[in-house]
Amino acid sequence: MQDSVLNTQDKPLTIAVMGAGAVGCYFGALLARAGNRVTLIGRESHMQPIAAQGLRLQTASEDSFISMHTSTHASAVAGADVVLLCVKSTDTEASAEQIKPHLAAGTVVLCLQNGVDNDERTRSVLGERNPAAAVAVYVATGMEAPGHVRHFGRGELVIAPNPKAAEIVKTFGAAGIATTVSPDVRAELWQKLIINCSYNALSALTQQPYGWLVEQAGVNSVIADIVAECKSVAAADGLVLGASVDAAVQAIAQTMPGQLSSTARDVARGKPSEIDHLNGYVVRRGQALGIATPANRLLQVLVNMVQIGKSQ
Incomplete structure (x- = not known):
């Protein structure tokens, strides 16, 4: 051609x-x-x-x-x-x-x-x-x-x-x-990481798009917990994140309400996901820096368990 x-x-x-x-x-x-x-x-x-x-x-x-x-x-x-x-x-x-x-x-x-x-x-x-x-x-x-x-x-x-x-x-x-x-691309990457940590696992576990997620009772509070943990780890790691992070997280559900996360697609297809490099990365850096990350750890563990269950 x-x-x-x-x-x-x-x-x-x-x-x-x-x-x-x-x-x-x-x-x-x-x-x-x-x-x-x-x-x-x-x-x-x-x-x-x-x-x-x-x-x-x-x-x-x-x-x-x-x-x-x-x-x-x-x-x-x-x-x-x-x-x-x-x-x-x-x-x-x-x-x-x-x-x-x-x-x-x-x-x-x-x-x-x-x-x-x-x-x-x-x-x-x-x-x-x-x-x-x-x-x-x-x-x-x-x-x-x-x-x-x-x-x-x-x-x-x-x-x-x-x-x-x-x-x-x-x-x-x-x-x-x-x-x-x-x-300062590292800050850009961290902002995107925070967005992915906020939505990817939740979308994977429910097999629902972003717009549906934020309409469910309690989800926005969970996302707020995830974002707060990520910000704490980023700050301890020397990253200066702008005030736009929270707005960027909220904007994803507004601009892409029908979008499933890449993690959701991986889980649905029985493929290995990147969860250990998303929420899991925040967990590892948190451990190294002495920052507790229970919300991110829970999502990492749950997605990994779903993947193991599908492979058996």
Whole structure:
């Protein structure tokens, strides 16, 4: 298949998406449509229909097929200027080990993942040869079927400073991806972590969307407890969070009332979730810093028990 549009950039980037799920496929599609060479790396069942007919991208305003290169092997990152690391947080180190032998010197790895420490964990594997940069991702997407990604809302990235930051911002912006560089991306990641801790487990345990959750008696008080614990841990960890955190938590249920969390989808499908890197991360940091986190601990334990029960 031919690319959907002609390249309009002087020097398109070569981009590899490691772990091409909903997030990676969505941003990869936009970048490919803008003329960049994009390779999706994922499971064969997912890559096969994309190789045959392109990735089906469905949004509120379009339903189209975007041609991209595909692979099922980590070696396909070879030659990439930028790698979008989109694997589950549970797979961060293993995926970094897989791509490490194939990365050219200076290739930047952007960690488009849930959680707040994936860039540190990636750097622990890759070292200084390949800069790993944290990214706060604000997008609602889902895989409707193999080779079919659906966009529900938003689509902004906040990235940590890195050697290719200016080029990334320009290239991604030309593809319609609002991208900013922030030296305080850690605070952005913590704010997103707090949002995920507030809703993901509750959505998973009830298999209900955000809007339904906040309409139930007592839920908003539970969310307030979760947020308070997260803030205490963040403060003890040296993070300065803005006053916008509470408003951001409330806004999710208002702007995405019908959205199920990614943890809810994982639990429903019997897949391992990222709960140990969401509420579980807050619990671990709380233990290390002497901060009690009973609400987050309860949610972590309950989700893990549900997952164990489904696997037996």
